[in-house]
Amino acid sequence: MNREVALSTLSISDSDISQEELLSQVQKQLFDIKNFIFMSTAVPYLFNAKRKRLVKIQQALDVLYGPDQLKQTDEERFGNLEKPGENPVFKNVDRAYTVLNETEHSSFKTVVRKYEKLTSQEKLNFSRAQSAGYMNIFLSRLIELDCAYLILFYHFFENEFSIEQDEQKEVKQNDQVLTPEVLEIANELVFSDKKIGEKILNLDTSTDHAKSLKKEFLRIQKTLKLKS
Numbered sequence: 001m002n003r004e005v006a007l008s009t010l011s012i013s014d015s016d017i018s019q020e021e022l023l024s025q026v027q028k029q030l031f032d033i034k035n036f037i038f039m040s041t042a043v044p045y046l047f048n049a050k051r052k053r054l055v056k057i058q059q060a061l062d063v064l065y066g067p068d069q070l071k072q073t074d075e076e077r078f079g080n081l082e083k084p085g086e087n088p089v090f091k092n093v094d095r096a097y098t099v100l101n102e103t104e105h106s107s108f109k110t111v112v113r114k115y116e117k118l119t120s121q122e123k124l125n126f127s128r129a130q131s132a133g134y135m136n137i138f139l140s141r142l143i144e145l146d147c148a149y150l151i152l153f154y155h156f157f158e159n160e161f162s163i164e165q166d167e168q169k170e171v172k173q174n175d176q177v178l179t180p181e182v183l184e185i186a187n188e189l190v191f192s193d194k195k196i197g198e199k200i201l202n203l204d205t206s207t208d209h210a211k212s213l214k215k216e217f218l219r220i221q222k223t224l225k226l227k228s
Contacts, residue, residue, distance in 0.1 A: 006060035070131035084140035096148035104197025
């Protein structure tokens with residue numbers, strides 16, 4: 001990437017723009033990405049598109065200025081963090097356990113609580129990060145956590161819910177059943193302490209609680225593009 005391409009990547013038309021003015025415009029772009037992430041339901045593929053944009057922004061800034069002021073501020077605040085892999089989106093159950101530092105012997109409640117705790121911390125880091133590079137690191141972690149929770153939720157119920165094509169078409173990716181609601185339902189149906197690796201069997205799917213869980217199950221299948 002040369003200077004001309006870098007400026008184009010940042011949507012800057014003035015080749016003589018000062019570093020201060022350019023960084024101000026970049027900060028607006030980064031704010032828009034943050035706003036999108038915090039205002040949107042967790043959809044890993046959509047979030048990953050924003051993450052890729054962050055990578056491009058940081059690459060462009062590196063070409064133009066080397067370590068920019070925003071990146072230097074983050075290095076002082078967070079230290080030198082390991083760069084994330086190329087693709088944080090996954091569908092593998094074993095990787096999900098690793099990301100959450102849990103095992104198939106962990107209870108459903110433990111997995112949900114761990115997801116909530118880790119996600120809360122990474123959201124805080126993401127909100128505090130000022131540079132595209134560090135935002136990429138924390139957004140990658142958030143995407144991995146989201147994938148881990150979603151795939152384990154799906155795995156937990158996959159023997160219980162039958163999938164009909166018409167039902168999945170009606171489900172929207174942003175119609176999420178939030179984790180507090182999930183735990184409340186889990187307690188009501190007396191399976192919150194069940195081991196995540198055992199899967200749910202013989203659930204009365206006619207109840208309103210079970211219907212809410214099935215809705216989330218269908219949403220996850222659609223969100224992660226899982227085959228029925």
